[in-house]
Amino acid sequence: xxxxxxxxxxxxxxxxxxxxxxxxxxxxxxxxxxxxxxxxxxxxxxxxxxxxxxxxxxxxxxxxxxxxxxxxxxxxxxxxxxxxxxxxxxxxxxxxxxxxxxxxxxxxxxxxxxxxxxxxxxxxxxxxxxxxxxxxxxxxxxxxxxxxxxxxxxxxxxxxxxxxxxxxxxxxxxxxxxxxxxxxxxxxxxxxxxxxxxxxxxxxxxxxxxxxxxxxxxxxxxxxxxxxxxxxxxxxxxxxxxxxxxxxxxxxxxxxxxxxxxxxxxxxxxxxxxxxxxxxxxxxxxxxxxxxxxxxxxxxxxxxxxxxxxxxxxxxxxxxxxxxxxxxxxxxxxxxxxxxxxxxxxxxxxxxxxxx
Ligand code: SF4
Ligand code: SF4
Numbered sequence: 001x002x003x004x005x006x007x008x009x010x011x012x013x014x015x016x017x018x019x020x021x022x023x024x025x026x027x028x029x030x031x032x033x034x035x036x037x038x039x040x041x042x043x044x045x046x047x048x049x050x051x052x053x054x055x056x057x058x059x060x061x062x063x064x065x066x067x068x069x070x071x072x073x074x075x076x077x078x079x080x081x082x083x084x085x086x087x088x089x090x091x092x093x094x095x096x097x098x099x100x101x102x103x104x105x106x107x108x109x110x111x112x113x114x115x116x117x118x119x120x121x122x123x124x125x126x127x128x129x130x131x132x133x134x135x136x137x138x139x140x141x142x143x144x145x146x147x148x149x150x151x152x153x154x155x156x157x158x159x160x161x162x163x164x165x166x167x168x169x170x171x172x173x174x175x176x177x178x179x180x181x182x183x184x185x186x187x188x189x190x191x192x193x194x195x196x197x198x199x200x201x202x203x204x205x206x207x208x209x210x211x212x213x214x215x216x217x218x219x220x221x222x223x224x225x226x227x228x229x230x231x232x233x234x235x236x237x238x239x240x241x242x243x244x245x246x247x248x249x250x251x252x253x254x255x256x257x258x259x260x261x262x263x264x265x266x267x268x269x270x271x272x273x274x275x276x277x278x279x280x281x282x283x284x285x286x287x288x289x290x291x292x293x294x295x296x297x298x299x300x301x302x303x304x305x306x307x308x309x310x311x312x313x314x315x316x317x318x319x320x321x322x323x324x325x326x327x328x329x330x331x332x333x334x335x336x337x338x339x340x341x342x343x344x345x346x347x348x349x350x351x352x353x354x355x356x
Pocket of ligand 1: 318
């Protein structure tokens with residue numbers, strides 16, 4: 001059989017298996033865009049397991065972890081095909097039919113939607129509506145599904161991944177919701193039996209509370225971007241020299257936050273500096289106060305949210321309750337950030353005798 005004939009047969013088998021669209025190799029591909037610690041890998045694994053064991057498809061799943069730490073971006077990939085088909089690649093999914101975004105802050109990176117195919121599905125964990133997400137992204141076609149997985153997980157004392165799993169199972173047309181739910185129950189029964197019920201409730205709510213806006217397929221789908229690194233072994237500077245010093249000014253870690261944010265309460269702060277010792281990313285802004293007797297001291301001014309990944313080490317460390325964890329609302333960080341200023345910043349004169 002020629003390559004064209006093989007591809008044609010794969011596509012026919014895929015259609016028979018209920019897959020609505022497939023690529024030239026008969027594959028239906030899903031990409032999960034997430035952060036370390038949110039459970040995207042487990043979600044991808046359970047979706048693939050449900051498709052293979054519960055729906056009679058063939059499939060594969062793997063994840064790409066980057067630096068493998070909590071809060072850093074990860075991608076998880078699921079490939080499905082008809083039972084008679086083969087998955088002959090383990091390359092990252094560059095042209096997915098479904099992209100599920102575990103935190104809407106990740107959408108700031110245009111590469112998150114890279115390669116989404118015409119007629120594709122975008123699922124986002126957000127407090128926004130599909131129409132608001134469309135406006136933000138200039139995303140006029142295809143399908144957008146939104147759910148507030150973070151609130152669901154907080155209320156059910158579970159994690160967002162099972163809510164998003166419910167949403168994907170609900171929205172992807174050939175997915176068997178019951179089969180995915182069954183795999184979820186079996187997985188938690190093996191690993192964490194005490195939290196099966198809360199995760200099943202989270203799954204059900206993810207499916208039920210999903211808001212969907214379905215439109216005509218886009219003419220061409222999204223471009224594939226960000227595949228090639230700017231530097232490789234042929235053109236990187238010798239010795240790994242940083243050729244662009246102070247380049248973190250363009251770096252924004254806000255995409256690493258997972259819906260919760262540290263909030264500084266100046267009225268409670270005793271300026272002890274313990275939070276500064278605890279913060280792994282030096283995001284706390286300080287000023288210098290000159291006193292009338294010629295001495296000086298430092299004063300905590302606030303948080304530069306550009307660099308804050310919301311690990312909340314500062315919250316745990318503060319002895320005065322002057323930094324608390326709050327739910328991040330749109331625009332809060334931008335409105336309340338106190339930019340880092342590495343040159344000593346004189347705030348005011350003597351404040352030692354001021355009340356509070
Ligand atoms: S640890 Fe708390 S009290 Fe001390 S400087 Fe930081 S915010 Fe202020
Ligand atoms: S949560 Fe606190 S400790 Fe963690 S990165 Fe943000 S400011 Fe630093």
